[in-house]
Amino acid sequence: MDTQKLRCFVAVADKLSFTKAANELYFSVPTVTHHIKALEAELGVTLLIRDKHTVRLTPAGEAFYPAAREILDKLEQVTYRLTTERDFEVLRIGCTSHAEMVMLTPVFARFRRQYPAIRPDIFIENYDKVLDRFEEKELDLVFVTDNMLLRRKCARLFRPFCRMEAFAVVDEEHPLAGRERLAFFELEEQVLIRMSNSFVPFNTGNPLTRLIEVHGLQGRDIHCDDDRLMMSLAKAGYGVAILPGYCIPTYAEQIGLRCIPIEESQKLVYGAAVHRGREKKSLEAFLRLAAAELRAGPRTMRKPVEAEDMDQ
Numbered sequence: 001m002d003t004q005k006l007r008c009f010v011a012v013a014d015k016l017s018f019t020k021a022a023n024e025l026y027f028s029v030p031t032v033t034h035h036i037k038a039l040e041a042e043l044g045v046t047l048l049i050r051d052k053h054t055v056r057l058t059p060a061g062e063a064f065y066p067a068a069r070e071i072l073d074k075l076e077q078v079t080y081r082l083t084t085e086r087d088f089e090v091l092r093i094g095c096t097s098h099a100e101m102v103m104l105t106p107v108f109a110r111f112r113r114q115y116p117a118i119r120p121d122i123f124i125e126n127y128d129k130v131l132d133r134f135e136e137k138e139l140d141l142v143f144v145t146d147n148m149l150l151r152r153k154c155a156r157l158f159r160p161f162c163r164m165e166a167f168a169v170v171d172e173e174h175p176l177a178g179r180e181r182l183a184f185f186e187l188e189e190q191v192l193i194r195m196s197n198s199f200v201p202f203n204t205g206n207p208l209t210r211l212i213e214v215h216g217l218q219g220r221d222i223h224c225d226d227d228r229l230m231m232s233l234a235k236a237g238y239g240v241a242i243l244p245g246y247c248i249p250t251y252a253e254q255i256g257l258r259c260i261p262i263e264e265s266q267k268l269v270y271g272a273a274v275h276r277g278r279e280k281k282s283l284e285a286f287l288r289l290a291a292a293e294l295r296a297g298p299r300t301m302r303k304p305v306e307a308e309d310m311d312q
Contacts, residue, residue, distance in 0.1 A: 003075060004136050005039035006068045008032045009047060013065050016055045026275055031135060091286065094123045094130040094142040097227040102249040104143075107289045115282050126196075126225065134273065140283060143246070143290075146269040156273045159287055161294040164245030166208055166265035169234045170258050176240070177258040184211045184264045191239030192221045193230050195247075207264040212242060231257060246270050270294070 011021035012032065022029045040047050047061035057065065095101070101122065108120060123130065123139060127148045134142045134156075149158060168187060170177050176186070192215055215221065222239055224230050227247040234241040235257055246268075248259055272287060 002035070002038075003072065005035045005042070006072055008035040009039055009061075010065070010068050010072060012036065012048060012055060013057055013061065013068075018050065018055065026137070026277065027135065089118045089282075090121045091118050091283070092121045092123070092138065092140045094125070094134055094139040096124065096127045096130055096144070097247040098124060099227050099247050099249040100124075100143055102251065103246070103294065104290065107286070107293050110289050111286050114285055118282055134275075137275070141272050141274045141287070143270070143272050145244075145246075146271070149273060157276050158271055158273050159291065160269045160271040161291045162270055163267040164270050165267045166242060166244050166262050167248060167259040168262055169231060169241040169243055169248065169252065170260070171235050171237055172256040172258055174237070174240075174258070176260065179260050181261050181263055184208065184262060187240055187262075188215065192216070193224060193233050193239045193241040194221055195225055195227070195230065195243070196223065208262060208266065211264060244268055244270075 007025060008021065008027070008031075011024050012018055015021050015024065018029050018032055021027075022032045025032065036048060043060075043064070045060040045064075046058050047064060049056050049058055101124075111118070111120075123133060127144060130139070130142050131144070131148065133139045144158075145164075146158060146160065149156070168176065168182050176182065176190075179186075192212065194212060194216070222233060224233065227243060230241040230243065231248075231252065233239065235255065242262070252259055272290060274283060274287070
């Protein structure tokens with residue numbers, strides 16, 4: 001049984017309010033509602049009755065509450081004991097590409113020297129799964145673009161670091177490799193190697209999104225949801241990989257790839273989301289190091305976000 005479901009149920013039962021429970025848990029009301037409905041479906045009973053003005057426990061809810069509270073209390077005791085017995089803390093980080101870890105390697109190195117007792121735990125998946133885990137408090141921070149957060153209601157702070165556009169990634173021997181910039185019409189005859197929007201969510205208003213979708217109607221494009229494999233296929237000459245800057249590792253040109261900006265690309269604001277009200281000194285230090293690194297370059301990939309725009 002998912003402990004998040006139990007936490008949501010106990011919080012609502014204690015407060016007799018979905019809104020107050022959501023605020024306490026730093027969840028959105030729909031998230032709390034979803035977890036309780038899932039718990040009720042799992043148990044096969046109705047635990048709470050909610051009308052326009054009140055929330056109350058059903059007889060089944062009253063019977064289940066002490067057991068749910070006991071499970072959470074015991075879990076908290078065990079977690080505390082295990083945490084205090086180990087000699088290190090864990091910083092849980094989510095991101096959507098392996099290239100991000102290459103960009104962040106210098107950050108981890110400096111952070112380790114400042115906080116040797118804190119170890120990173122990295123989760124790499126598509127941004128829906130990353131943000132689901134972030135909302136469930138299973139991750140301390142996530143590296144995302146601002147538009148990835150648009151449909152998410154969780155209480156969080158977004159720290160923008162830089163702006164990144166989309167690039168056409170080709171082998172250095174490709175006929176287009178010498179270009180400084182490309183217009184999309186110059187790619188119309190090319191096979192595109194592309195990710196699904198669950199990994200690379202271009203803005204709905206971004207002209208490039210529609211152009212890529214129309215190009216895909218030809219049925220020749222290669223779909224791949226791994227940034228490393230996309231670059232390998234581009235290097236092997238299978239086509240042109242279309243990737244935002246944060247999915248392109250800093251060593252790309254060293255292995256014979258050329259990354260060419262696409263004119264129609266809308267610049268994505270890239271940064272990190274952290275839970276509001278849960279900032280720690282060590283987490284703030286990590287964010288400062290990441291901001292300094294990502295704003296520094298490579299200059300062709302990133303344009304700094306002004307300092308006054310740091311907190312959103």
